[in-house]
Amino acid sequence: MMLGAAWILLTAAAPLRAADELGPLVDSYDAAVRAFVESSGKAGGAIDLTKHPANETLPQVQAYAETHAGTPQAMPALVWMLKNARNAAGIPTGGKVAVKWAVDRLARDHLGDPAIKDALALMRYLSFQLGHEHLMNIYQAVTERNQDRAVQAQAWLYIAQTHFVLGAGGEGASRDGQTPRQQAKAILKSLIKDYAGTPAAEEAASLIKTTQGTGIGMEAPDIVGPDADGKEIRMSQFHGQVVLLHFWGFW
């Protein structure tokens, strides 16, 4: 298979061409993408990804990441790969192998690097390719290995969001009798408390508000309102009792 052979040749040759600096490589890629999009537009709008500049740049960036493996310099190259590899449709596997390679490197070498922040944000969108379980393991490892508080908080946020995704799809095993939604909420609550002041904790606070709901198995949001005499009643007053909630009226 010709294309497969070309890919092997590229990867084999790539280390020899590893750029000294990532910046110029990425800059020239950005310029090439602009030119590519413009010429595609002129050619009638159809974009042929097999001719996308990513096909050429991806092996070079990967080679750069390999040359600097295990050092902070590899990080921006790996982030670049997560962001751009999917455009390399001319490479058999459509860049998927490269994405997986980058994620493996991140998990192997960079769990403790504060700069993993950007990579984590991108990985979320690769869940269908990489699998929720795999990503959850990485997030979990970040919470354990990364010393940066904001990064830990961010990883917890993504863990909670993944539980929500699993819960919405009806997947995800109940653990300790908790549904994925309940696990997600418990994580968000701890996150808000333990990581107060981080951007992820703020996002968690707004997330928990929008996910208040009333589905079976979910924690009921509190209800507050006046009784017939105007005295305030809260449903949470009755916590610890079975509550029959009766929506009714005559009108």
Add this chain to the structure above:
Amino acid sequence: MIPHEREMARKYAGKPFTLLGINSDQSRSALKSTMEKEKITWPNIWGGPASSNAIARAWEVTGWPTLFVLDHEGIVRHKNLRGAALEKAIEELIAKVPAKPAASSQPTSETSEGN
């Protein structure tokens, strides 16, 4: 509907059970007179007319009456059970409430689940 609610309020009196009404009458005074007329003794929150009842909206209630059963931990367990099935579900949940000395209606502190 109301006679069955009244009967359940009586039947489960003294148990760790509360009937809580969320009312959609036009006004609080309309609720007050209904409560007197129908001998409604359990707590009721007036949520405003059905069209603008924010509590009903938050609970995605689109038909009245709508019933939810919550367990003692505040987890929604059942929706729109009626009659004998409703009583059976309530009794099962009451049986799961951990026994504690004199169930107080006022929690001493907000217990957080944490993880």
